[in-house]
Structure formats: C-alpha cells, structure tokens
Amino acid sequence: MQLEDDKRKELYRKMVTVRLLEKRVEQLVTAARIPCSGHFGLGQEAVGVGICGPLRYSDYIFGTHRGFAEYIGKGLTPREILSEYYGKATSLSRGRLGQHLLKPEIGIMPLPSSLGSEFGMAVGTALSTKLRGSDQVTVNLFGEGTAGQADFGPSLEMASLWQLPLVFVCNNNQYVELAHYRNVVATEDIAPRAGAYGIPYEIVDGNDIALVYGATAEAVSRARQGEGPMFLEFKTYRRCTHYTGDPGGYQPQEEIEIWVQKDPIDRCRATMMAEGMWTEADEQAMLASIADEIEAAVKFAEESPYPDPATIYEHIYA
Amino acid sequence: MNRRITFIQAVREAFQEEMRRDERVFVMGQDVQAGIFATTSKLVDEFGPARVINTPICESASVGAAVGAAMTGLRPVVQIMFGDFNYLAMEMTANQAGQWHYISDGALKVPMVIETPSGARGGAGYGHSQSLEAAFILPPGLKVAVPATPYDAKGLLKSAIRDDNPVLFFEHRRLLPQRGEVPEEEYLIPLGQADIKRVGSDVTLVAVSVTVHKALAAAEKLSQRGIEVEVIDPRTLVPLDKDTIFQSLQKTYHLVVVEEGRKRGGFGAELAAIAVEEWFDYLDAPVQRLGTISAALPYSPVLEAACIPSEEDIVQAVLRSLGQEE
Numbered sequence: 001m002q003l004e005d006d007k008r009k010e011l012y013r014k015m016v017t018v019r020l021l022e023k024r025v026e027q028l029v030t031a032a033r034i035p036c037s038g039h040f041g042l043g044q045e046a047v048g049v050g051i052c053g054p055l056r057y058s059d060y061i062f063g064t065h066r067g068f069a070e071y072i073g074k075g076l077t078p079r080e081i082l083s084e085y086y087g088k089a090t091s092l093s094r095g096r097l098g099q100h101l102l103k104p105e106i107g108i109m110p111l112p113s114s115l116g117s118e119f120g121m122a123v124g125t126a127l128s129t130k131l132r133g134s135d136q137v138t139v140n141l142f143g144e145g146t147a148g149q150a151d152f153g154p155s156l157e158m159a160s161l162w163q164l165p166l167v168f169v170c171n172n173n174q175y176v177e178l179a180h181y182r183n184v185v186a187t188e189d190i191a192p193r194a195g196a197y198g199i200p201y202e203i204v205d206g207n208d209i210a211l212v213y214g215a216t217a218e219a220v221s222r223a224r225q226g227e228g229p230m231f232l233e234f235k236t237y238r239r240c241t242h243y244t245g246d247p248g249g250y251q252p253q254e255e256i257e258i259w260v261q262k263d264p265i266d267r268c269r270a271t272m273m274a275e276g277m278w279t280e281a282d283e284q285a286m287l288a289s290i291a292d293e294i295e296a297a298v299k300f301a302e303e304s305p306y307p308d309p310a311t312i313y314e315h316i317y318a
Numbered sequence: 319m320n321r322r323i324t325f326i327q328a329v330r331e332a333f334q335e336e337m338r339r340d341e342r343v344f345v346m347g348q349d350v351q352a353g354i355f356a357t358t359s360k361l362v363d364e365f366g367p368a369r370v371i372n373t374p375i376c377e378s379a380s381v382g383a384a385v386g387a388a389m390t391g392l393r394p395v396v397q398i399m400f401g402d403f404n405y406l407a408m409e410m411t412a413n414q415a416g417q418w419h420y421i422s423d424g425a426l427k428v429p430m431v432i433e434t435p436s437g438a439r440g441g442a443g444y445g446h447s448q449s450l451e452a453a454f455i456l457p458p459g460l461k462v463a464v465p466a467t468p469y470d471a472k473g474l475l476k477s478a479i480r481d482d483n484p485v486l487f488f489e490h491r492r493l494l495p496q497r498g499e500v501p502e503e504e505y506l507i508p509l510g511q512a513d514i515k516r517v518g519s520d521v522t523l524v525a526v527s528v529t530v531h532k533a534l535a536a537a538e539k540l541s542q543r544g545i546e547v548e549v550i551d552p553r554t555l556v557p558l559d560k561d562t563i564f565q566s567l568q569k570t571y572h573l574v575v576v577e578e579g580r581k582r583g584g585f586g587a588e589l590a591a592i593a594v595e596e597w598f599d600y601l602d603a604p605v606q607r608l609g610t611i612s613a614a615l616p617y618s619p620v621l622e623a624a625c626i627p628s629e630e631d632i633v634q635a636v637l638r639s640l641g642q643e644e
Contacts, residue, residue, distance in 0.1 A: 092423070093421065110422075110426070121414065
C-alpha cells in the first residue's frame with residue numbers, strides 16, 4: 001500500500017519527535033529528575049511509528065518497553081508520556097504506571113513488565129473483537145528476544161486456529177539486552193516460525209518507513225476483512241545501549257556505523273526532499289515546533305504535583 | 319421449591335443462567351465442550367462453539383487471552399482443569415489479571431473467572447491433588463471463592479461472573495458429585511459473606527471447602543461429649559468476612575481453623591494472624607491450625623490421607639483448644 005505525501009510527513013514528524021523525546025528523557029533520567037531507568041530505541045523509530053500508520057484509534061496495540069515509537073505513533077503525546085515517567089498526579093494513571101504506558105481509549109493496551117505476557121492478552125483482545133463482531137484489529141509488537149517466551153507459540157497457535165484479526169510484529173533490532181541476539185536466539189529470522197502454525201509471514205526492511213507502513217497496511221487490511229493473522233518481521237538495529245546506565249561497548253563500532261548510514265529518519269527526509277515535498281525551511285520549522293512541544297511537556301511534568309499518598313487505597317477492586 | 323442436585327449440576331446451571339442473561343459471558347478451556355468434570359458439558363449445544371471454546375494445552379496463554387478479552391468488554395470464564403495447573407498461569411493471574419485495574423487507575427477492568435477443580439481425591443498423585451486457594455490470597459486484586467455445597471457453588475459462581483474483578487473459583491473434586499438442596503428460583507450469594515454451617519457456643523471452627531464437611535462431622539461427635547462447635551464457612555477467602563468470625567469468637571473465645579491447603583503460609587496462618595492482631599482479647603487459648611503437611615502429596619491413598627487433615631484431627635484440635643486433649 002502506497003504511503004501518501006501527507007501521511008509520510010506525519011510519520012516523519014512522529015519519528016523525529018520520538019528521537020528528540022528519547023534524548024531528552026535520557027538527560028532527565030541521568031539527572032535523576034525521572035526515577036525510572038530508560039530503555040531507548042535509537043535507529044529503530046520507523047518500526048513503531050510505521051506500524052501505527054495504518055491503524056485506527058479503535059485498533060489495539062501492545063507495544064514494547066523500548067522507546068516511544070509505537071506510543072507516539074498511536075497518538076500518545078510527549079506531555080502524557082513525561083507526566084507518567086515523572087510519576088506525577090497529572091499523568092493519566094495519577095502516577096501508577098511509570099514506563100508501562102497505557103491509554104485504552106486510543107487502543108494503547110498494557111505493556112507488561114514481564115516480556116511476552118502480552119502474547120495471551122493480544123489473543124484475547126483479538127478474540128474479543130471477533131466475538132463482538134467488530135472489525136478492530138490487534139497488533140502485537142515484540143522484540144526478537146521476547147519471541148523466546150513460553151506464550152509465543154501458543155499465541156500463534158490460537159491466532160491461527162481461530163483465524164483472529166491479529167498482526168504479530170517482530171521488531172528485530174539485533175540486540176537482546178547486552179548481547180547480540182544470535183547469542184540467545186537460535187535462528188537468523190523469527191518470522192518463519194509463524195509458517196509452522198500456518199500463518200503467512202513477511203520479512204521487511206524496518207528502516208524504511210514506507211515499507212514498514214505498506215507491509216503493515218496490507219496485514220491489517222487482511223485481518224480487518226476476516227482473513228486471519230499475519231506475522232511481520234522488521235529488520236532494524238538498536239544503536240543505543242540497553243538502558244540508561246548500561247556502559248555498552250558490546251556493539252562493534254563498524255556495525256553501528258553501517259546502521260547510521262541506514263538511519264530511518266535520514267532516509268525518509270532524503271526521499272521527501274528528492275521528491276520536492278520537503279525543504280530545509282520545513283525541517284527547521286518542524287524541529288523548532290517539536291522542541292517547543294517537548295520543553296512544554298517537561299515544564300508541565302516538572303511543575304505538576306506528585307500524587308496524594310492517600311490515593312493508594314483507590315481502585316484496589318473495581 | 320427445593321431440589322437436591324449435584325455440585326456439578328449446580329455449577330452448570332449457574333453457567334446456563336449467566337450465559338443466557340449476558341451474551342458477553344463465554345467459557346474457554348481445555349475440553350470445555352465435552353466437559354472433563356462435566357461442569358461445562360452440553361453448554362456448547364445451547365450456546366455454540368463461539369461461546370464454549372476448546373483451547374490448546376496452554377494455561378498461561380488461555381488465562382492471558384481471558385485477561386485481554388475481559389479488558390475489552392467481555393466476561394470470560396476460563397477453566398483450568400486441575401487446581402495445580404494454576405501455577406502454569408500464575409504470571410497471567412497474579413501479575414496481570416489482578417494488577418491492571420489498579421495500576422491503570424481504574425481505566426481497565428478485568429471481569430473474569432478462573433474455574434478450577436482441585437483438591438485431593440485419593441490417588442490422583444502429587445500434581446493433580448493440591449488445594450492451592452491460599453496461594454491467591456497474596457497477589458493483589460484477586461477474589462477467591464471456595465464453595466463447599468451445591469447451593470453455595472451456584473450462588474457464588476453467578477456472583478463471580480457478574481463481578482468486575484478476576485475471581486478464582488475452586489471446586490473440590492470430592493464435592494463435585496455430592497448432592498445438596500438448591501432452589502429452582504434464581505438467587506445470588508455475595509462474595510465476602512461467610513455462612514454459619516452449624517451454630518455452637520464453645521469453639522469457633524472455621525473450615526474451608528471440603529473440610530467444612532469434615533468439620534460438621536467432627537462437630538457432631540463433639541456434641542455427643544457436650545462440646546458445641548460453631549462451624550463457619552468463609553465461602554470466599556478474599557474478600558474475607560471477618561465480622562462473622564469475630565462475632566462467633568466473641569461468644570466462644572476459642573478459634574480453630576482447618577483447610578486442605580498447606581498449613582505453612584496458608585489461610586489458617588492469615589486468619590490466626592488476624593486473630594492475634596485484632597481479636598487478642600477474645601482468645602482464651604492459642605489458635606489451632608490444621609492443614610496439609612508441607613510435602614508433595616504422595617500417590618498412595620493411605621499416604622495421601624495421612625498428609626491432609628481428617629475428621630479425627632479436627633476433633634483433637636478442638637479438644638486441644640479447650641485444654642481437653644486426650
């Protein structure tokens with residue numbers, strides 16, 4: 001499916017927002033303004049942003065703990081993210097969620113602390129839409145390391161068995177915490193495992209926003225029309241360390257350099273400029289606007305009050 | 319009009335009534351269409367395979383799927399064939415089902431039931447026999463139902479299905495074929511309301527699930543010796559009806575608690591702690607706790623029976639409480 005000009009600009013802006021926000025949050029974590037550690041996704045922004053491109057607000061996404069791409073992609077704002085990260089009363093959860101970003105009303109579903117615990121839940125939301133006769137689609141995004149979790153296989157089995165409107169997306173960024181993925185993952189590719197369960201799959205360049213968008217749009221369209229699940233694997237690369245405080249050093253510099261050349265944001269901008277739909281003036285205006293949005297969000301989060309400790313007894317049971 | 323029907327029939331009637339009443343209710347689990355312990359048998363004939371779903375053999379993904387469905391507008395009941403297998407799904411139950419309502423500040427609700435036959439039935443072996451209900455007292459956000467009679471089972475399951483929280487519903491396998499009075503007309507039993515199964519004035523005996531029946535038999539024996547035991551069935555461990563137990567204690571000043579779950583870290587430990595913390599002035603004797611020994615349940619029925627509390631153990635515990643041990 002073709003990526004239209006306006007959509008490309010929207011996704012480009014989101015990718016840049018993700019990159020600048022991650023950089024800013026890293027500073028704030030390091031400066032101990034934010035209590036949690038940060039997990040970022042430098043260089044892999046096109047996957048999370050791109051897969052949300054074809055989604056409606058009513059579609060469900062289960063995202064990852066790494067970076068903000070799918071959350072910004074699905075419509076969360078820097079202000080909403082920062083107020084959660086700060087643990088302030090003004091956050092959507094009044095300080096309860098932290099990194100576990102959530103906004104069910106725009107389809108952002110739980111990010112469990114335990115990797116892979118979303119596999120079953122994603123089956124459940126897809127089963128729910130099917131039983132309710134709704135045409136909503138569920139997207140389950142996870143990393144290549146999480147594909148080792150126990151519920152990975154059963155969720156593929158259930159999705160295939162019941163022909164659920166569920167799109168599995170493996171964000172293969174080549175590093176599982178502090179090691180190259182081939183230390184702990186037996187195969188080069190994850191996607192062919194879907195074939196064993198009778199689910200069609202595709203392996204796609206995850207650093208090309210148009211390809212990510214196009215492959216996801218087709219899978220989502222199939223699922224929406226009742227044609228069952230699909231599995232996409234996007235090849236990308238994590239150019240940052242596992243978390244703030246991880247000194248790194250385990251990624252060869254030459255390897256990082258190769259992926260700098262394939263940077264998804266640079267590639268998208270170059271394409272837009274070559275096609276005459278983006279100018280340097282557009283770029284500067286956008287950067288200034290994003291910087292304003294992020295700084296306003298930081299200010300808002302900094303100035304927001306902490307939640308009242310008396311609220312800890314609220315919503316223990318529904 | 320009261321009839322005498324089995325525990326299984328009572329549970330199945332609860333399913334039928336709730337599934338007719340609310341189309342969001344559905345059942346999933348291994349072999350629920352055929353019904354391995356018959357509680358869900360024939361539901362598929364009335365409600366079809368879309369609402370009575372056989373799942374692959376994976377407890378964690380099945381409970382996970384129920385969590386996802388519950389968060390998005392449905393009311394799943396997932397059956398876990400043996401209570402022991404709940405540990406396979408513990409991550410989804412304890413870390414996910416029970417916690418997202420709170421951590422989302424109420425944005426998400428997880429209205430679901432885990433229906434789980436469990437307990438020692440004599441010769442099922444170490445991994446098909448445990449009573450694990452107390453393991454679900456610790457994680458937050460869950461409710462735990464432990465019915466001992468067909469009447470309680472039906473009324474509690476209907477309430478559990480209508481509840482907006484995840485509820486574990488334990489069915490002791492020795493109780494499944496037992497008959498009891500169940501009215502024709504509809505009724506509900508609220509979660510968190512204990513039932514006094516026998517009135518007495520000398521000792522408060524709190525008994526869980528299958529041990530209610532052993533406690534009643536023990537009470538009859540003790541009555542012949544002039545000791546009147548009040549038998550209280552909490553019916554749900556969470557929420558716990560502390561008021562009913564405390565009112566009884568204010569009369570008897572003696573507390574005994576019996577369960578088939580393991581004694582160490584069990585429900586009795588929790589209740590004894592509550593008693594010394596909150597009701598100390600009403601204890602004339604140490605709290606007596608009975609539960610299964612902290613060992614794997616052996617296969618041989620003779621060994622198994624020696625591990626779990628018996629009617630005679632209960633008699634002796636009551637006598638110890640009164641300082642009349644033999």
